[in-house]
Amino acid sequence: MHAESAAREQSRSALAKMVTKAFENWHLSSVEQTAMLGLAPGNRAAIHRYRKGAPLAASRDMLERAGHILAIHKSLRILFPHNRDLAYQWMRTRNRAFDNRTPAELIQQRGFEGLLMVRAYLDRARAH
Template sequence: MLAQKSKTFPENIDKDKLNQVALKTFFNICKQWEIDNYKDQMILLGLSSESTFYKWKNNLDGKLSKDTLERISYLIGIYKALKILLPYSAKSWIKTKNPIFNNSSPLIIMLNGNVADLFIVRNYLDAERGSLYD
């Protein structure tokens, strides 16, 4: 039996276009949530290079790592869940202290810099979305 190669994306996907759309979406989410501090944006993207950050921001161009795409994917999921759960207060929810997160805001949790922290916030919101249908 032959082992099959794991694929992250279909082979025919235009990765440059994917990266462009991911970056555009990321910066739009930051704008809507009023995350204006570029250092906070860099943390959310998992970046340490300011020059790379500004290249991405100004040109919506860059080769994104799997880690960065995963981070953006979690943020898109968080954004979507908040649009469903709290369509008029998503921005304030992100920045409001929450006992679920040990009295930190979800944004502070996400700014710890770990992909796992984005997962925690996303997982919580997905569970809340699921409870809508119980």
């Protein structure tokens, strides 16, 4: 394997572990996790492989989703620096800004658009 492609695969593997750790911290169901990554709802095997360190797919969609997920995680840690429990519960807490749905439900229902909506909401919250 070419050194550059091996390094990229290793980066995607590290990314997979970070994303699945965020899912674990947020206590998301497997259906919510697959929705966030744009996978078929029943594809728990992929989530399990990613948790074990298999590299994320090299698709632009998957890598963009992973980037948004990690940005959401970072924003929550910044917004709630002294209360990790609150930061980790936020994805499962109903929010009026999302029509009284949880951010996880919004993403599950709206897909990539929902992911962007949640990230934008947190970006605005950080700006204030």
